[in-house]
Amino acid sequence: MPKLVLKFENAVLQEVPVSSKEVSIGRSPDNALVIDNPAVSHYHARVFNEEGRIMLEDFGSLNGTFVNGQRVKMIALKHGDSVAVGKHTIVVSDSRDLDGFASSYAAKPAAPKLNETVILDTKERRAFMQQVAAGGESAQVAPARLKVPTLVVRKGKTSQKEYPLTDKLTVVGKSTMATVKLTSWFAPRVAAQINRREDQSYYLGPADKVPSVNGRPIDRPTKLSPGDVIDVAGVQLEFVYRD
Amino acid sequence: MRNKIEFGACSDIGCVREGNEDSFGAAPDVRLFVLSDGMGGLAFGEVASRIAVETIIREYRGAKAGTGLNGDSIEGVSEASNRLVSAIHAANKAIYQNAEQNGANQQMGATVVAVHLAEERMSLAHVGDSRAYRLRGGQLEQLTRDHSFIAEQVRQGRMTQLEAGRSGLQNVLLRALGTSPKVDVEITEELILDGDIVLLCSDGLTRELTDARIAAILGSCDEAQEAADRLVEAAKQAGGGDNITAIVLRRDANSRNSFARMFRIGR
Numbered sequence: 001m002p003k004l005v006l007k008f009e010n011a012v013l014q015e016v017p018v019s020s021k022e023v024s025i026g027r028s029p030d031n032a033l034v035i036d037n038p039a040v041s042h043y044h045a046r047v048f049n050e051e052g053r054i055m056l057e058d059f060g061s062l063n064g065t066f067v068n069g070q071r072v073k074m075i076a077l078k079h080g081d082s083v084a085v086g087k088h089t090i091v092v093s094d095s096r097d098l099d100g101f102a103s104s105y106a107a108k109p110a111a112p113k114l115n116e117t118v119i120l121d122t123k124e125r126r127a128f129m130q131q132v133a134a135g136g137e138s139a140q141v142a143p144a145r146l147k148v149p150t151l152v153v154r155k156g157k158t159s160q161k162e163y164p165l166t167d168k169l170t171v172v173g174k175s176t177m178a179t180v181k182l183t184s185w186f187a188p189r190v191a192a193q194i195n196r197r198e199d200q201s202y203y204l205g206p207a208d209k210v211p212s213v214n215g216r217p218i219d220r221p222t223k224l225s226p227g228d229v230i231d232v233a234g235v236q237l238e239f240v241y242r243d
Numbered sequence: 244m245r246n247k248i249e250f251g252a253c254s255d256i257g258c259v260r261e262g263n264e265d266s267f268g269a270a271p272d273v274r275l276f277v278l279s280d281g282m283g284g285l286a287f288g289e290v291a292s293r294i295a296v297e298t299i300i301r302e303y304r305g306a307k308a309g310t311g312l313n314g315d316s317i318e319g320v321s322e323a324s325n326r327l328v329s330a331i332h333a334a335n336k337a338i339y340q341n342a343e344q345n346g347a348n349q350q351m352g353a354t355v356v357a358v359h360l361a362e363e364r365m366s367l368a369h370v371g372d373s374r375a376y377r378l379r380g381g382q383l384e385q386l387t388r389d390h391s392f393i394a395e396q397v398r399q400g401r402m403t404q405l406e407a408g409r410s411g412l413q414n415v416l417l418r419a420l421g422t423s424p425k426v427d428v429e430i431t432e433e434l435i436l437d438g439d440i441v442l443l444c445s446d447g448l449t450r451e452l453t454d455a456r457i458a459a460i461l462g463s464c465d466e467a468q469e470a471a472d473r474l475v476e477a478a479k480q481a482g483g484g485d486n487i488t489a490i491v492l493r494r495d496a497n498s499r500n501s502f503a504r505m506f507r508i509g510r
Contacts, residue, residue, distance in 0.1 A: 020398035052403025169432035
């Protein structure tokens, strides 16, 4: 699995794998990669996997994120790249050897016949997943969040000032089933939806309206990061994690 | 809302297999739709998927009548979602017990994808690699994530979509009904709004057709039944390597056809 190696000068401080879960980078302790330095923003940048490509996105940080010396907003990373955040360096290590493990499995006597579905029972699955150095299904490796994901109302008419996201599905609109209840006269019944996925991440998607996140309209479900500002149906909401 | 949902379904043996191990069922009175893809030697795959569909519909109705839930209740989801998950736990147990009665060396199992509708809200439960999609504003979105080895590799960033498509390990499932006394059911809640089309399908469809092709067919049909028929036919034309089943639900403000629409089963 690709991984990020956090270094200060020549010392290795931390190693984080880039799985399906994004790696958030920043000074705030709830980031996956915490860099405790005043030159680093609380939520500075993130690294995520997009269809096998490792992407880096800077969250508009004050002091910037640099890849191989160039300041970047969003870039695909490759093996050996050096990402500078403040005085720290994050080195990208990506030595995936896919053919290796796939053929080692296929060569086993229990290999499935083509077209015949095989079910790995829990024991087999565990052994198999360990063999490929994983910790089980990705949904199960997500650590429990201690903080409460919350929508804070910045602008517009709503029934409350803040909405903790406790349900799997959160609806923004005038509808009776809406959690974030819009109270202006011409508000749509179902303006937008937010889903919590199994890995505890939150996705905002369009419904009767196309919302925007940080000023960019989104026509398909988009993962929310702390600090994201959502505009929909005349209401502005900020996505944060509350203690 | 009842007169706003129109549905159609089609199932076909495909071009290669000797039996159809897919099953599906519709219970419009309780707004429940279920699709299952069975696996196992001899005719056990067919048995497993049929038990899955029948048990889920029966148990859902039973739970509605006020019997208790199988398993712990889940927080953060609706009562209907809890009932649906409970019904799937019952189906898991029924298949597992049936397999035991048939002798220890006869493994049988099934996937399931089931949807319950309540106004705009959908409860979507699944186990295995049968999928649910939603077409909204021309965009096709997969609402379920496969419980398969390959899909997991992609999620963990060990494989790209392209590599996954070429892999010989497509058939390895991480979860299924009936293979152990307990199963982990994934429950999702989603919205179905005016103009949305929801598709439930077995892997026989998604292995043959790209997302773009599925979106084009769903988007070009005026009726749910026509869409289901055309999807299955297109998958057959593309090779039909496995059994193919599709259930199509359309929510349309101007729909003339209500739940009264009949469905049929292909050869």
